[in-house]
Amino acid sequence: MTVWHWVRHGPTHETSFVGWRDVPADLSDGAALVRLDAALPRPALLVSSDLVRASATADRLAAGRDRLDPVPGIREFDFGDWDGLHFTEVAERDPALSRRYWESPGDVAPPQGESWNTAAARVATFVDATNAAHPEAHVIAVAHFGVILTQVQRAAGCSAAEALSHRIEPLSVTRLVHEAGRWRVEAINHRP
Numbered sequence: 001m002t003v004w005h006w007v008r009h010g011p012t013h014e015t016s017f018v019g020w021r022d023v024p025a026d027l028s029d030g031a032a033l034v035r036l037d038a039a040l041p042r043p044a045l046l047v048s049s050d051l052v053r054a055s056a057t058a059d060r061l062a063a064g065r066d067r068l069d070p071v072p073g074i075r076e077f078d079f080g081d082w083d084g085l086h087f088t089e090v091a092e093r094d095p096a097l098s099r100r101y102w103e104s105p106g107d108v109a110p111p112q113g114e115s116w117n118t119a120a121a122r123v124a125t126f127v128d129a130t131n132a133a134h135p136e137a138h139v140i141a142v143a144h145f146g147v148i149l150t151q152v153q154r155a156a157g158c159s160a161a162e163a164l165s166h167r168i169e170p171l172s173v174t175r176l177v178h179e180a181g182r183w184r185v186e187a188i189n190h191r192p
Contacts, residue, residue, distance in 0.1 A: 001179040002131045003186075005040055005140045006148045009049075009057040011170040016086045019079035019113070025053035025170075033060050036171050039192035040065075041138040047130075048142035049074045057171075058142040065140065073126035076144035080113025105160035116160045120150035127151065131178050148174050155183035 010025030010033075012018060027033065042065060048058035050070035058067070082090050082098075090098045090110075100108045105116035114122075130139060145168045153163035155176040167189050168174065175186040 001177060002135055003041075003138045004127070004151065004176045004178070005044070005138065006151060006174040006176065007036065007040070007057065007061070007140060007142045008145060008148060008168050008170050008172050008174075009051075009054040009142055012053055016084055017079045017082045017090065019076045019083045020051070021083045022052050025057050027056060027060055029171075032171050035192040036173070037061050037063075039173060039190075040140050044138040044140050045130075045134060046140045046142070047071055047074070049076070049144060049147070051075055051144075054142045054144065058140075061140065061142070071126055073122055074141060074143045074147050077116075077119045077146040078114040079110050081111040082113060102164070103161070105164060116146075116150070119146060120153065120160075123147050123150050124154065127178075151176055152185065152188060155185045157183075 010027045012023050012025055014023055040061060044065050045068055046058055046062055046065040047068040048054040048070050050072045055070045085093070094111070097108070101110065107115050107117055109115035109118065148168050149163045149166060152166055152174060153160055156163070169189055169191060172189045172191050174188045175190070177184050177186055
């Protein structure tokens with residue numbers, strides 16, 4: 001049984017699309033980080049996206065855990081030309097496309113970006129390899145909103161649109177279990 005503890009990185013305070021743009025997390029809430037650290041298992045493997053907001057958050061959780069190298073495969077979605085734009089700017093610029101992107105996630109992609117299905121496959125490749133290499137581990141993966149939701153979709157067996165209905169707050173934990181080839185959801189968006 002591999003237990004995944006998906007942690008969303010600390011807040012960025014951005015009000016625009018943030019995909020592969022490398023913006024830092026605000027990790028000034030020491031009490032929240034102490035609570036999060038205490039809620040996560042030891043021993044555990046600790047991995048993060050290679051984007052600084054996730055890797056810096058993981059660094060704050062590293063004590064007493066086996067810290068693996070940051071992984072590009074669990075980066076946030078690549079929002080392409082939308083990265084850095086406010087949601088209203090995207091809606092004005094690409095009204096039909098942006099509406100389809102949120103209402104019918106799947107193969108719809110931003111200009112020069114990736115679709116839900118492409119991102120989900122990218123993340124699943126890393127998760128499957130980790131499950132095979134560590135079939136009895138607790139894995140703490142510090143990642144991003146979209147990344148975590150692709151795995152909620154997978155574990156819950158729901159549609160991408162249903163997965164998008166969940167909130168994933170900064171510094172929250174989503175716990176998913178892989179056992180005997182099956183997934184189950186134990187917690188989504190838990191705030192310690």
